[in-house]
Amino acid sequence: MADISLSGAPHHVDGIQASYMAQVQRRRLYGGLTLLIFVVLMVSGFNVADDRNAGGFWDGLHQIGDYPADVLSEAWEKRADLPALIVKYFPALVETINIAAVSTLIGAIGGLFLSLLGTRGLAKWPRMIPLFRRISDIMRAVPEIVIALVLIFVLGGGPVPAMIAIAIHTAGALAKMFSEVSENTDLKAVEGLASTGATWSQRMLLGVLPQVAPNYVSYTLLRFEINIRASAILGFVGAGGLGYELRNSMAWGPGRFDEAAAIFILLFGTIVFFDQVSSRYRNRLTEGQGQ
Amino acid sequence: MLKIDKLTKRFGDKTAVDAANIWVEKPTMIGIIGRSGAGKSTLLRMVNCLSNASEGTITFEGEEITSLRGAALRNWQSRCAMIFQQFNLVPRMDVASNVLHGTLNKRSTFATMFNLYPRSEIHRAIEILDRLGIAEQAPKRAEALSGGQQQRVAIARALMQDPKIILADEPIASLDPMNAQVVMQALRTIHEEDGRMVIANLHTLDTARRYCDRVIGMRDGRIVFDGTPAQLTTGVARDIYGAGADFSEAATSTEIETLDRPGIREAESYA
Numbered sequence: 001m002a003d004i005s006l007s008g009a010p011h012h013v014d015g016i017q018a019s020y021m022a023q024v025q026r027r028r029l030y031g032g033l034t035l036l037i038f039v040v041l042m043v044s045g046f047n048v049a050d051d052r053n054a055g056g057f058w059d060g061l062h063q064i065g066d067y068p069a070d071v072l073s074e075a076w077e078k079r080a081d082l083p084a085l086i087v088k089y090f091p092a093l094v095e096t097i098n099i100a101a102v103s104t105l106i107g108a109i110g111g112l113f114l115s116l117l118g119t120r121g122l123a124k125w126p127r128m129i130p131l132f133r134r135i136s137d138i139m140r141a142v143p144e145i146v147i148a149l150v151l152i153f154v155l156g157g158g159p160v161p162a163m164i165a166i167a168i169h170t171a172g173a174l175a176k177m178f179s180e181v182s183e184n185t186d187l188k189a190v191e192g193l194a195s196t197g198a199t200w201s202q203r204m205l206l207g208v209l210p211q212v213a214p215n216y217v218s219y220t221l222l223r224f225e226i227n228i229r230a231s232a233i234l235g236f237v238g239a240g241g242l243g244y245e246l247r248n249s250m251a252w253g254p255g256r257f258d259e260a261a262a263i264f265i266l267l268f269g270t271i272v273f274f275d276q277v278s279s280r281y282r283n284r285l286t287e288g289q290g291q
Numbered sequence: 292m293l294k295i296d297k298l299t300k301r302f303g304d305k306t307a308v309d310a311a312n313i314w315v316e317k318p319t320m321i322g323i324i325g326r327s328g329a330g331k332s333t334l335l336r337m338v339n340c341l342s343n344a345s346e347g348t349i350t351f352e353g354e355e356i357t358s359l360r361g362a363a364l365r366n367w368q369s370r371c372a373m374i375f376q377q378f379n380l381v382p383r384m385d386v387a388s389n390v391l392h393g394t395l396n397k398r399s400t401f402a403t404m405f406n407l408y409p410r411s412e413i414h415r416a417i418e419i420l421d422r423l424g425i426a427e428q429a430p431k432r433a434e435a436l437s438g439g440q441q442q443r444v445a446i447a448r449a450l451m452q453d454p455k456i457i458l459a460d461e462p463i464a465s466l467d468p469m470n471a472q473v474v475m476q477a478l479r480t481i482h483e484e485d486g487r488m489v490i491a492n493l494h495t496l497d498t499a500r501r502y503c504d505r506v507i508g509m510r511d512g513r514i515v516f517d518g519t520p521a522q523l524t525t526g527v528a529r530d531i532y533g534a535g536a537d538f539s540e541a542a543t544s545t546e547i548e549t550l551d552r553p554g555i556r557e558a559e560s561y562a
Contacts, residue, residue: 012426013417013418013421013426016417016421016426016427016429017413017414017417017418019430020387020413020417020429020430021410021413021414023430024406024408024413027406028405028406028407031405031406
């Protein structure tokens with residue numbers, strides 16, 4: 001800090017310039033090599049995948065618009081029926097949303113316990129932390145559709161297996177997100193409550209939850225959006241709701257594309273609607289009510 | 292050269308800057324003083340077009356700044372460098388790269404992505420760093436430097452822009468007295484040697500007095516004083532800060548020498 005004068009003599013500037021230039025050259029070389037490797041991998045990987053494909057990417061590329069064009073043109077011809085069809089499929093939409101809502105609720109409660117039990121500093125049984133963490137890992141590692149297929153095989157088709165499947169996945173996924181939030185909580189309040197002789201659940205309820213609630217609710221709303229999509233997809237494997245109707249109308253082929261279009265409109269509208277509503281609430285929760 | 296005419300900024304129903312008029316004829320070193328919340332930062336941010344004016348105009352060498360958009364706006368920003376209280380460097384990049392960011396206005400995003408700066412500019416960046424006495428730090432990460440060094444890197448980035456005006460928003464507010472002196476001296480030297488206009492927000496009176504040719508006092512968004520440091524009497528200063536008769540300049544001083552002044556000794560012995 002001694003060098004206050006600005007009239008620097010050119011003593012060692014050349015050396016610094018040369019060594020910095022060398023460093024820049026080396027960095028550029030590495031950057032170029034990385035880019036080259038990336039491009040080679042991308043191109044060769046694409047070619048391998050294309051060879052293994054049954055149809056071939058380039059042969060199928062020009063047909064990509066054919067199916068949507070069929071659906072759209074047929075739906076446009078029968079556009080007068082669309083409002084009636086939307087009304088007809090509305091109960092199925094309600095079923096889909098119900099599956100998502102119930103599974104989000106159950107999953108969030110499960111995730112809450114898994115996260116509190118799996119976070120260092122908060123856990124009731126610190127030695128069991130790895131156990132609860134692995135449980136939540138497994139729960140979110142298995143895709144909803146796999147759990148749903150197994151449950152449909154056991155319980156038969158319908159909304160209940162879909163609900164359980166999504167709830168399990170949600171619990172695992174939310175446990176991870178929740179515990180990331182609760183790892184950053186301030187433990188002073190928890191310590192203060194412990195000093196009064198409060199039980200573990202009292203400490204969590206009064207010391208931790210008020211701090212983390214906005215983030216938890218925000219993550220849960222995000223999960224609710226994701227679960228609406230998931231429950232629509234699970235309909236494809238026979239779990240009821242809008243996805244089931246969509247598969248039926250699409251599998252029948254031409255002739256019922258107007259129904260498919262009506263269902264698409266419903267699904268798209270619902271997802272946009274809940275997206276907007278939940279993102280508004282999430283913003284308010286994380287950024288406060290504003291001044 | 293620089294003309295600020297009835298410049299006003301409102302946030303909701305609050306007026307941060309209220310019809311400010313400033314006219315600068317030739318490159319000058321100007322200090323703006325006032326309490327926090329007096330609108331000093333808002334004024335500087337409007338000159339750099341980081342925020343838009345609600346009303347009024349800024350004109351620089353006959354060109355109206357307030358109406359610029361897009362590329363013309365960014366070009367103005369490159370001619371009007373800004374230095375911040377918290378340095379606002381990219382902490383994880385090395386010092387020389389941070390200085391080279393001063394040339395971003397002339398570079399495409401593609402060239403920036405691959406870090407393709409011409410050799411001549413890299414050399415110039417290191418020469419500027421050397422002028423500020425920190426050439427040795429060039430390959431280090433910006434976050435590894437001390438506050439005073441980081442602020443000098445920020446000044447180097449500003450110089451890399453080769454600007455007509457340098458705006459400094461509380462440049463020494465988070466530095467210790469020694470580093471504050473180094474940074475203010477650097478700004479003064481740049482003003483004297485390169486003939487660049489420097490406008491600095493300062494919150495200590497003696498810094499403004501010592502380094503600036505002209506002092507502007509702001510209170511509640513309004514310009515309440517505009518004159519030479521000699522005209523800035525204790526009475527005027529009390530007005531600017533809205534302070535009572537117990538206000539003493541030495542009490543807010545960051546100068547080391549003030550410790551030897553009798554006034555502050557007494558003040559300390561009372562404490």
